[in-house]
Amino acid sequence: GAVVSQHPSRVICKSGTSVKIECRSLDFQATTMFWYRQFPKQSLMLMATSNEGSKATYEQGVEKDKFLINHASLTLSTLTVTSAHPEDSSFYICSPRGQEANYGYTFGSGTRLTVV
Amino acid sequence: GESVGLHLPTLSVQEGDNSIINCAYSNSASDYFIWYKQESGKGPQFIIDIRSNMDKRQGQRVTVLLNKTVKHLSLQIAATQPGDSAVYFCAENTGGFKTIFGAGTRLFVKA
Numbered sequence: 001g002a003v004v005s006q007h008p009s010r011v012i013c014k015s016g017t018s019v020k021i022e023c024r025s026l027d028f029q030a031t032t033m034f035w036y037r038q039f040p041k042q043s044l045m046l047m048a049t050s051n052e053g054s055k056a057t058y059e060q061g062v063e064k065d066k067f068l069i070n071h072a073s074l075t076l077s078t079l080t081v082t083s084a085h086p087e088d089s090s091f092y093i094c095s096p097r098g099q100e101a102n103y104g105y106t107f108g109s110g111t112r113l114t115v116v
Numbered sequence: 117g118e119s120v121g122l123h124l125p126t127l128s129v130q131e132g133d134n135s136i137i138n139c140a141y142s143n144s145a146s147d148y149f150i151w152y153k154q155e156s157g158k159g160p161q162f163i164i165d166i167r168s169n170m171d172k173r174q175g176q177r178v179t180v181l182l183n184k185t186v187k188h189l190s191l192q193i194a195a196t197q198p199g200d201s202a203v204y205f206c207a208e209n210t211g212g213f214k215t216i217f218g219a220g221t222r223l224f225v226k227a
Contacts, residue, residue: 006159034214043205044160044217093159095215105150105215107159 003027006094006108013084013115021079021111023094029074030096035067038091038110050077084115128224135193137221139206144187146208150215151180151191154203163191163204193223201225 003026013019023033032051036044048069050056056069066088068080077096081088094108129135141149147168152160166173166180166189173180179192189206206218 004159036217043219046214046216049214091157105209106162107152110157110159112157 002098002106004094004096004106004108006111008111009109010112011114013113015085015115016083018080018082019084019113021081021092021094021113023077023079023096023108025075025096025098028096028098030071030077031074031099032097033069033071033077034095034097035069035077035079036093036095036107038093044093047079081113084113086115089113089115125219126222126224128226129196131196131198131225131227133196135191135196135200135223135225137191137193137204137206137223139189139191139218141187141189141206141208141218143208143210143216144184146210148209148212149180149182149189150207150209151178151189152205152207152217153200154205154220156202160205196223196225198225198227 005024005026007022011019034049035047037047038044046059047062048056048058050069050071052071052074058064066082071077091110091112093110095105150165151163153163154160164175164178164180166182171182177194181190193200201223203220203222205220207215209215
């Protein structure tokens with residue numbers, strides 16, 4: 001159980017463009033979605049938390065207008081990096097959580113974003 | 117904000133030896149702790165977890181110890197194998213909400 005699909009695995013985009021990352025929970029309903037960012041040789045830092053059908057809650061220092069999160073369904077959430085800049089280059093990882101999934105939280109396989 | 121820290125950023129062990137990875141956490145209200153393994157370019161993979169009402173939990177070749185008095189976690193890997201080489205993160209969770217990660221320890225297994 002708790003199968004997560006995250007796409008794309010890698011993306012290269014030009015500075016100023018937007019990139020959308022998808023995260024799907026394949027065998028459970030994700031009532032909550034956590035989005036993390038990981039810079040090289042660093043830990044995962046929580047960016048935002050979203051509940052299905054509600055606006056996301058962003059961690060301190062994360063720009064909500066830059067990192068748009070949509071969680072319109074219980075199986076899909078998207079993170080859009082708008083007007084991307086080289087400093088946004090990072091590894092983005094989703095972690096969906098369902099009401100039944102109380103243990104061993106699952107993560108997506110991550111998206112390596114490179115902004116050139 | 118709150119963070120979970122690690123004592124050792126890198127650990128090198130001989131194949132077949134036991135590995136011990138340590139972690140200190142800061143939030144005394146955390147009630148659930150998880151160890152993750154992350155290989156290069158991949159998302160974190162669940163290894164083992166422990167709730168705050170326990171002080172030890174064993175899995176296959178892995179054991180997690182929790183010392184709430186000093187807010188310390190450790191992950192013990194028995195008979196370490198080359199496939200265990202990765203970065204290991206401890207993570208804490210409070211009340212089933214968001215999970216906060218520690219800094220990570222890179223484990224090198226020498227053949």
